[in-house]
Amino acid sequence: MKNNKQSYLMEVQNQIRSKEAKEFVSAELNYHITAMKSEWINKGLNEEDSEEKAVKQMGNPITLGQRLNKLHRPKVDWLTIILLVITLGLSFLPMLSLGNYFSDEAMSMGYYAKHKMIFVLLGGFVAFGMMMVDFRKLEKQGWLFYGIAMIILLLLAFFPSDMINGLPIIIIGSLRIESLMAIPFLFLAWASIFNDKRVKIWQMGILVIIPCYFLFKMPSISTIYIYGVMVLVMFCWSQFSRKTILSSLIFLISFFLIIGFIFWKASATYQKSRLQAFLNPEQYADTFGYMILYIREILSKAGWFGNAMSTEFIPTPHADFVFVNLTSYFGWIFAITLVFILSLFIVRIIVIARKVHHSYGKFLLIGAVALYSVQLVTNIAMMLGFLPMISMSLPFISYGLMPTLFNAFLIGVVLSVYRRKDLVPSGFKAKPARVN
Structure with a gap:
């Protein structure tokens, strides 16, 4: 037969x-x-x-x-998983120093440690869940993800339930929705948009501006910053010619310089003082430059091995200022080691990206490394005085549910791409299904 x-x-x-x-x-x-x-x-x-x-x-x-x-057996990136487990374990270390800042040590350490454990378990569940999702099936849902992100931003901008630290939130039962929650959907959406050769650059410009409008309306400077860096990095790796990318970058730089000049002229005196204090904190030591100088002093006293008995006040020692807290408590040797470990995620994602031939998967990795890197670099740079202070978490180490889930989601996407990196048919690997 x-x-x-x-x-x-x-x-x-x-x-x-x-x-x-x-x-x-x-x-x-x-x-x-x-x-x-x-x-x-x-x-x-x-x-x-x-x-x-x-x-x-x-x-x-x-x-x-x-x-x-x-x-073609499904692959597991054990290096990234081991790195994730180590990092999540290190995220409990800030709890040790909380007794130095709160009068009720048992309450502070126990309360935050218990919630941190919940955040870590949920983060691990999110990372594993995303690893099991076939990233290729997400490519056609780009416009759906973009629409979901717009709904979230629209509700936050015009129909917030409450305000925390000047930023709008929506409370649904025990769920708290904030602007950072829109970024994962925008991340998935832009990977699809940049992978779609039918979308023109002027259309992309409109799609970039719409979320920025809602974010400025809130305003959420840190989310705008993260979103802008992600789109910019993905754009630089897009299918557009170098000439188009370069001319677009020149336009954007010129645009922001003009906006910056207009903003400076229209700014109130205290806003100008904040920027001047960042550039020259010594002249504003009693006002806006005080915190910059104070953080600088704490870091200078840390030494190589830290001072576990230090009781000097550090604002939000378990959240945005966790790097200062850990450096003061454990010393600079630990701080350098921590930054090195956190930086290994960036190296690992770049290594994986070089082995991936699926265009949508590559955009996901580019976006993931941009979103992760901007948080890590910005938080460290702020603490060292190289950037102005904004609300920015240290990936995985800072306390908080949304930052933990957000970064776990990114690592889960990386694991998903790695798991299926070889499932790209050689005969038509660069062709999206819609072309057939």
């Missing part, structure tokens, strides 16, 4: 365990068999004989299936 293409593909698939790999292998083999069949038809054979010869050229289906099963 003649061995036709469908029976051959079924026999190969029977040797493969992973459902995702079955679909991938079937599409890949079908492509190659069809290509070889066309070659035989061009040589003068009829369609049935051409298919039979093409199938025979592929080899024994059982042997091939077993080999492909080993080759």
